[in-house]
Amino acid sequence: MALVAGLTIDPPEAGTAEQFVAVCTVTNVGDEAVSINVAPLSSPSLALEIQDASGGPVYLPPPPVPPSEPPIAWLEPGQSAAGTFAGFLPSWTEPGAYRARCRYVAGPGEPTWSAWIEFVLRR
């Protein structure tokens, strides 16, 4: 399976946590259509890993109870599935510099990671 994860965070700097919007994208870069479980893209708690300036983890609230049957989607070559997470950063987050990356967990193996994206919550 040839999947690539990407992440954008907009704006890169904001005065309140609720202003940040993250878009986590999983793209099929292979030559054949693949089926993927889109549940890992349903919640920022599942799809985002966040670290503070010292590299410590920033924990998000728990994800929703998983569906009984994993929701499956087909991705044609070049096609993407995305999760958009408005206000993903908890309101109690202290001001400072952070970085996040998208993780797509397809199964028991190593997740597909995006590059780290930095963002700043101003005081």
Add this chain to the structure above:
Amino acid sequence: MPLLEAEIRAEKREDMVAGEFGVTVTFTNNGTEAARLNIHQASHPALVLDVRDRNDREVLLPPPSAPDALDLEEGELIEPGGAVTIDYVGFLDRSLAPGEYRVRYFGEFPALGGTKDDPLRSGWLTVTLRPERGFVPGIEIPDFKPAPDDVRPERPKPPWVRLVVRIWAFFLDIYWWIYCWIVTRFLRRGCDDVRSQEIDQPRTETISNAPAGSEAWNGTYGWRARFLLTLDEPSCTARVLIRVRLVGTITAAQRTAWETAIEATWNSRFKLCRRSCCCSDGLRIVTDIQFVTSGEHQVVNVGASTANMGLWGASDTIDVSHEFGHMLGALDEYFTVNGVAWGPGRQATGAIMNNPANPPVARHYDTVRQAAGTLRGATYATVAQGLSC
């Protein structure tokens, strides 16, 4: 030559809460040449916003962050006729006294659009601050036990133990009845005590052993259970108020549907019991979700579907009740959570933290119970509303 002008404006200027007041400054180049402005550096409120109180005394702002590489660059070019906008939010400290204040942009360095001799300044903008209603920092519960006691049912006690417990309870009841008779008749102790406390309890949980297809759920999660707890003897209630500020678009009907579903799920199912001369049948647990525009316990973003405690689906009335459980401090109950195996999620007989369509059980009020114990200096038990204390 460049001619940079700054204009300041605010969506709302009256009756504002200090911590939430924001302004927008628009920089327009009205000259014939490109002008330079370091937008990154100009985004630090403490470097560029001049704030004065009613007596024209300077209001000090919190210090800016240490300069980074972007702060030290030359800055961006604004072409003739072009404009850029910077938003400043939350730069006034929440502790600022209510009253009238003035704020303007004031840049006296080239990176900020001006010089010492010819600073770039906007006009003054006047704002009226009001006292911040209801913003009282909560406390953590001392000696908080992170997991409730009733995760596993107790083993049945032998008959002789049950008999001894009954006899002991009988004599205790008689002693208590006499004590209360003396206290209420002779010491005139009325049942009119009302006490409140803001609670802010950090919660964490680690989910493991998620089955195939749900591996993404494995991980550690964290949040804060925040609420105002009021123990009210006159009405024999333990009231849990959670103020929620919504971000996003939702209709009044959808918001009412959330409130109705949540309060129907969590209200009047359990009570807090302890030996007491007042409310001897316990304090009924009543939850109250209020939607506010400031002074919130939690921020909830409105989306298409419920994704966690901070992002709720506008049309959802099932999973939002589960997320409200997290706001009360309850842990999830599917897969393995903090070492306790619960099995799959959404089991037909699972309680709300396993199956959001079902009602809660006593352990889901455990943070409330412990908070009440802290507030009263006593130990409470959580008992179903239909049973006697």
